[in-house]
Amino acid sequence: MFTTNPFDDDKLREECGIFGVSRGETASAIVALGLHALQHRGQEAAGITSWDGHDFHTHRAMGHVAGNFDRDEVIRGLPGMSACGHVRYSTTGETSLRNVQPLYAELNSGGFAVAHNGNISNAMKVRRELIRRGSIFQSTSDTEVIIHLVATSSYRTLLDKFIDALKQIEGAYSLIVMTPEGMIACRDPLGIRPLVMGKLGDATIFASETVAFDVVGADYVRSIDPGELVIVTNDGEIRSHRPFGETHARPCIFEHVYFSRPDSIIDNSSVYSVRKAIGAQLAIENPVDADYVIPVPDSGVPAAIGYAQESGIPFELGIIRSHYIGRTFIQPGDKVRHLGVKLKHNANRALIEGKRIVLIDDSIVRGTTSLKIVQMMREAGAAEVHMRIASPPTKHSCFYGVDTPERTKLLAHKLDVGGMQDFIHADSLAFISIDGLYKALGEAKRADSQPQYCDACFTGDYPTRLTDQDDVVVTNQLELLAERVG
Template identity: 45%
Template sequence: MDDLKEVHEECGVFGIFQHQDAAQLCYYGLHALQHRGQEGAGILVSHQDHLSLHKGEGLVTEVFNPDKINNLHGIHAIGHVRYSTAGGGGIMNVQPLLFRTMNGDMGICHNGNIVNADVLRLELESQGSIFSSSSDTEILGHLIKRQKGHMIDRICVSLDQLDGAFAFLILLEDCLYAVRDRYGLRPLAIGQLPNGSYVFASETCALDIVGAQFIRDIEPGEIVRVKNNQLLSRIYTQKTIHDQICAMEYVYFSRPDSTIDGINVHTTRKNAGKQLYYESPVDADIVIGVPDSSISAAIGYAEASHIPYEMGLIKNKYVGRTFIQPTQELRNQGVRMKLSAVASIVKDKKVIMIDDSIVRGTTSKRIVSLLKEAGAKEVHVRIASPAIKYPCFYGVDTSTLKELISHQMNVSQLCQYIGADSLAFISEEGLKRSIHFKKEYTCDLCMACFNKQYVTPLYNNEFEHD
């Protein structure tokens, strides 16, 4: 069956430099980033003049056990959790990717999507490159190998050929590079442990879990090198740099305890819930949130409306991934395994159900049905993001128009389809106001999935209707 939540982000990265327990700390960091990808995980370590890799398909706890971690000897490490979008699944696409060359080993892991990947791959193959995976991450490795000069210059020249959304970690025997795309679409933070070791992570929650103090975010278009435990920073591109973080990082992808570009995620979601009430109030008895990423917005809606917040939906955190079932009845049973309506709370109540997004509509329809079967008198759905009408080409698995129900239906039609008594989305301006609540925060947001205003050219990526 479909996963409970409908949107998936591609992955998360974690790196640590100069620590005797590098692999163990990398494991903890990846565990904190597990929400960003559940299909595969890997850790690459550097020990003297050799890189060692272990990776596999599944959750972090399924891929690694104490013996595997203890066998990863090294003082530097990078790690990755993956949800496949570009390139598809399979063990060959699980990262980090390891390149063994005559000039030494190199490991790369990547969060995001390179929109000109097909153009670059065709060019590289015409020049004799042979790819061992279908992941766009491998393109950077081939580009670097074709350059000359100092490694940082080779990496910078290669990065400047890439377009799209990405955060890269690149590990050599004696140094680690961390990179963010020129638009700042994907987050990447720097932290430091009490012993002075530097740590890099897609989200600050992973810094917290290993006891690292947040230093700063890597800037758009910036490459940071750590060698001999000293940081070197430079801008790798002369092309126009925009700071346009993906709005969905705040809406859904990131953990609520993470801070992205100086903004706490829980606070933005709570603000969005309040804004939802101001824009779309409704008379009801209780407010509930769809676990887990909608809880903050539901609390905000309840505070603004003075309608009690209740735990009307409970998520079973111990249900693993399930297979597609052959009948609708069994598919619905799969939903009940993952999510339960609390009948004693929702029975005979007018319920406001807060969710973060509607993509394909199937999950929302099933949850509304669960609530009504549990005795809810009315179910009013409020969504803490604008309607998702257009595909994302920057690392989210919404690549076709046919997947997006808000592209096919207007709000009234969608309300009827999911069986709700009313339906409303937050406005684009309302979402911006929720995120830009700090006056000093001047970054723009990528909202292409709402308004079709893409940050980059789309190259060979086209809208697929069928």
């Protein structure tokens, strides 16, 4: 299988999207609509779990929300006034139905369903210990360790068991949990992954992004604070708990650069406005003499608008996207594959021919996408092709729920900017600085002592321990030593 979109094969893949409704009429139908709006956060699989006051009901499927949850019989099979859902792109665990969320288990306290956005960075270590103590796992997902930690906790109340479980895990998580006692929404102590709360009549709604509220007609109330647990009881009471004490928040900076939809509000900032500001700062730091500013669709558009407005260079659509071409499951030869690339994106030759252009994209990962884009522009007759990137070089892997290639496969890890420019065959290449990115987000600069965001993919400054990753490194070193001794 491959995709005809030449610009989708070299992007960082978002972790997941979650959506929950408590005390809402036709809750599962509302969740399905919300998941449609979050489809960009995960396109491998989707699932919804509902609670009707007596029983839990679950439907999970591989593929998109559309086609799996737009049928009346599916929604009718998910009755109740509470429901939560999940769209998935796997970052841990194999791609199979048993890993599709929400995950559900029958505990001593009753049913327990959980939808998770993020990645638990000590999941393998915790899993090994749980298995040693007798736990039997049904999936390979890191999320399942939460269920087992709750089930085996010695605390008395379900809330205390849940908090006990959270205090044993590391990494990034935004969670929506359904129990017979009500719905719990929580965010990790650093707030790495986003989570927001809204209202729709008497219903309380939680989602990864505010755009999901827009789709279902809900009002945005606020973001869930880092380290906060919000509980909605069955009678509608809303309680807030902060079991982790004071923490220094480090939300993911890449949500503003690429992951979130531009029409969302993340941590009280308009994503669209931030991306325009990033483009403007990019123009200040890295000007170029060109005829047109051209975005790489679709993620490069807001930054390109900002770059054009700041630089005074006209903004033009030099790459035209067809919105009617989906995936193809054929495996053609290289020549046909190359032709298929142009089904979805094609150069606007009449505009580009003979012109000096500056392309704006959000990031460079492996570099293969940028190489294709520059080649496309040159084949269309561009006199000069310059590239400006609306994020610093991606030099480090993410371990917080983003499917990043191994560090050795990241172009910025292997090459300096000059080498990257030669690799993609551009006339010039430049990135926004890390301080410039922070400035676009409303900060004076990056605070080295206590950075305001998680920017580990650019700086290598990971805000939490990476227990599983460290164990892998140690194991590899021991195996290498053993080979040398042997």
